[in-house]
Amino acid sequence: MSLLTKTMSLAAAAAMAVTLLGSASFAEDGTGQQLYPLFTYRTGPYAPSFIPFGAGNIDYLRYIDEVEGGVDGVKILVQECETAYTIERGIECYERYKNGYNGALTAAIYPHSSGLDVALTDKARIDKIPIVSPGGGQNIATDGRVFPYQYPLVFDYWSEAQIIVDYIAQQAGGYDKLKGLKIATLYHDSGYGRDTIEPLGILSKKYGFEDIQIPVPHPGEQQQTQWQQIRRANADWVFLRGWGVMTPVAIKTAARVGFPANRIIGDIWSGSEDDARPAGAAANGYLAVSVFPPGTNYGILKTLKADILDKGKSDLKDNSKFGTVYYNYGVIEAITFVEALRTGHKKFGNRPLTAAEGQWALENLDIDQKRIAELGAEGLISPLKTSIDNHKGETIAAKIIQWNGQSWDTRTDWIKADASLFADVIKAKAAAYAKEKGIEPRVATN
Amino acid sequence: MQESAPSKPLRRPALGVGTIAVVAGLVAAFAVPVLADDYWLSSIIIPTVIMGLAGIGLNLLMGYTGLVSIGSAAFMSIGAFSTYNLLLRAPFLPLPVVLILAGLIAAAAGVIFGLPSLRIKGFYLGASTLGAQFLFEWLFTNFSWFSNDSQSLTISAPRLQILDYDLQSATGRYYLVIATTVLLIALAFAIVKSRVGREWMAIRDMDVAASVIGIRVARRKLLSFGISSFFLGIAGALWAFGYLGTSDAHAFNLDKSFQILFIVIIGGVATIFGNFLGAAFIVLTPILLDRLSLIIDLSFLGDQGALANLQHIIFGTIIIVLLIKEPDGLSSLGRRGVEALRSRTRSSS
Numbered sequence: 001m002s003l004l005t006k007t008m009s010l011a012a013a014a015a016m017a018v019t020l021l022g023s024a025s026f027a028e029d030g031t032g033q034q035l036y037p038l039f040t041y042r043t044g045p046y047a048p049s050f051i052p053f054g055a056g057n058i059d060y061l062r063y064i065d066e067v068e069g070g071v072d073g074v075k076i077l078v079q080e081c082e083t084a085y086t087i088e089r090g091i092e093c094y095e096r097y098k099n100g101y102n103g104a105l106t107a108a109i110y111p112h113s114s115g116l117d118v119a120l121t122d123k124a125r126i127d128k129i130p131i132v133s134p135g136g137g138q139n140i141a142t143d144g145r146v147f148p149y150q151y152p153l154v155f156d157y158w159s160e161a162q163i164i165v166d167y168i169a170q171q172a173g174g175y176d177k178l179k180g181l182k183i184a185t186l187y188h189d190s191g192y193g194r195d196t197i198e199p200l201g202i203l204s205k206k207y208g209f210e211d212i213q214i215p216v217p218h219p220g221e222q223q224q225t226q227w228q229q230i231r232r233a234n235a236d237w238v239f240l241r242g243w244g245v246m247t248p249v250a251i252k253t254a255a256r257v258g259f260p261a262n263r264i265i266g267d268i269w270s271g272s273e274d275d276a277r278p279a280g281a282a283a284n285g286y287l288a289v290s291v292f293p294p295g296t297n298y299g300i301l302k303t304l305k306a307d308i309l310d311k312g313k314s315d316l317k318d319n320s321k322f323g324t325v326y327y328n329y330g331v332i333e334a335i336t337f338v339e340a341l342r343t344g345h346k347k348f349g350n351r352p353l354t355a356a357e358g359q360w361a362l363e364n365l366d367i368d369q370k371r372i373a374e375l376g377a378e379g380l381i382s383p384l385k386t387s388i389d390n391h392k393g394e395t396i397a398a399k400i401i402q403w404n405g406q407s408w409d410t411r412t413d414w415i416k417a418d419a420s421l422f423a424d425v426i427k428a429k430a431a432a433y434a435k436e437k438g439i440e441p442r443v444a445t446n
Numbered sequence: 447m448q449e450s451a452p453s454k455p456l457r458r459p460a461l462g463v464g465t466i467a468v469v470a471g472l473v474a475a476f477a478v479p480v481l482a483d484d485y486w487l488s489s490i491i492i493p494t495v496i497m498g499l500a501g502i503g504l505n506l507l508m509g510y511t512g513l514v515s516i517g518s519a520a521f522m523s524i525g526a527f528s529t530y531n532l533l534l535r536a537p538f539l540p541l542p543v544v545l546i547l548a549g550l551i552a553a554a555a556g557v558i559f560g561l562p563s564l565r566i567k568g569f570y571l572g573a574s575t576l577g578a579q580f581l582f583e584w585l586f587t588n589f590s591w592f593s594n595d596s597q598s599l600t601i602s603a604p605r606l607q608i609l610d611y612d613l614q615s616a617t618g619r620y621y622l623v624i625a626t627t628v629l630l631i632a633l634a635f636a637i638v639k640s641r642v643g644r645e646w647m648a649i650r651d652m653d654v655a656a657s658v659i660g661i662r663v664a665r666r667k668l669l670s671f672g673i674s675s676f677f678l679g680i681a682g683a684l685w686a687f688g689y690l691g692t693s694d695a696h697a698f699n700l701d702k703s704f705q706i707l708f709i710v711i712i713g714g715v716a717t718i719f720g721n722f723l724g725a726a727f728i729v730l731t732p733i734l735l736d737r738l739s740l741i742i743d744l745s746f747l748g749d750q751g752a753l754a755n756l757q758h759i760i761f762g763t764i765i766i767v768l769l770i771k772e773p774d775g776l777s778s779l780g781r782r783g784v785e786a787l788r789s790r791t792r793s794s795s
Contacts, residue, residue, distance in 0.1 A: 040750065042750055043758065082754045087690055088493065088690070091489055094489075096485060115694070115696075118602070119690050119692045122603065122614060122691045123691055189588070191596075194599075
């Protein structure tokens, strides 16, 4: 190939590339449909948790579309976009789908990454696109007056800290028995892991237990010294805030130093099957907080099994992942999306919602006990009610689950967090953020 | 050195072709936001330009001075965190001054981590710059002072503005990025064409000979580390605030250092504009492959995950083929293409 033809073909390839990047006219027409941009990480270090999580999402939306004929008759167009859990690729996906896709409208974007959620804060405010992160958003974004476009729905780590303390109090026989107890928090040394230091400090002052904080550097394959420290301190309970490989290593190391597994409570990202199983027998009796309770014995899971899984329409390649923590998390997330659309339809009519309408809907969500029963999700999700003042939802709750060597057993009913306990601190932080950024907080009118 | 096209003094018009090209390039660069929408600006053009700038930073060190560094991202993170802290703690400083100061802070760090280069070479030097990579990632994750005690250790851009002109929109961020980059390209050209640049190349080609002819090798090497880090530091600040909008130390991990290294290798060592070709390749190819999979039915692969992995394979293959076929990088391919076109038109006329 002569140099000239080489250059020409390079130029031709570049021209084709530019055309491809710029237009999307080749794909199907999405007019009249609601876009659900599904940010995936099927590659990269966290792919094992995404695969069942994404499947739960897709299966539920597929069920809504194919069995129920859409959300109030509006079909959902799922467009995958691979981020590999990197912020850069995530921003590209956000830019690609923020204004819809071939006529299908974007009502909200679920970034599926705490880091990306933070990175999109400014962009979403400028573009006016709601960013929804169930279980993983920014706690200060609970204050919707300062963060009109961020929705850290369902759960946050501060409430988690409080739920842990509540459970320990239950076990000890009352809050007054917490005095003198030693609760050690073993945390992944990252922004995520450090997030419970402050609330536990507040709680320990309130209840008089001793608060021990021990960091584990990423990724956490070495924890011998940390567990020796826990033994020496004679801790009564360990709150394990692990991530990835750190969790099974912690459980195994605990067994080696003789710390009982049934005195370790994992956080929501330390409470999946893949966290407990690799630790083998050491994990028997290990406890964890669960906002996404595992199991297949819920009405909606039975429906999905009959209509999607058994008909070969599931996104799962490995059906044994059905009903696992991450699969159910995906189903719960998809439910929040579909219920937000229904909320919007009641006000704006049964048609695809715009981002502005999606924002209104997310701010006025009300999934009450009755609606949960209709969805066949009793026990799977706890009531969720949002407002301008509270983008997280007013009744934060979680269950405690226990590993029996094969699967998780649910140990408690929903333990509710007292939202008022930290409300002032969060408001103050949001106000400081607003000041730093020059944002004028909205006045709640609804 | 390789940048200058063969000059033809006899037929040179009054206004240099180079000048016209530069002016046209500038006009085009500043007209881009008229033609490009947010998607193009935010997720294609801005990252390409910034990564190209980072490529220049490393190229000054690697291509022109012949020193190895695999800690480029560390110097970017210094620039990003310095910018953040300066904007936060010295709010009276205007943004351009802050960017320059941040670049200088990164340059100082670069000089310090360049010290081993006076004694060791090649891979061993690479290992010592790797030290910078790990040190700064550790520093910024373990001392929350650098992120203003933010819970998530992320830094987010305080108000980006120049003289009350708000730069938060995609267009505003583009202008910030492009203006900075244009100035730094000019600076890079000035440096490599100056005595300093020629001395760097002499050191690169044979440092013993360079010292024999009186070049102060140690000083020039350190200067190279400093200037390279200055460019990288500013690129890091732009990456954090002009592109991502927020960032933490992990945004500047070893992967990013390798990306910059690839940009230099793919774009071509010892070039300035080649870095932008390399950056375009690194930024665009994955997006392009992703887009391509939207129109070509690849469902026979069975799985979106398999598809994503296939893209990695294709990307890797392209890099390997490119390096075998075009070891001097894309810029050399482009340059020889232009020369071939020119000679063909000459012979046909």
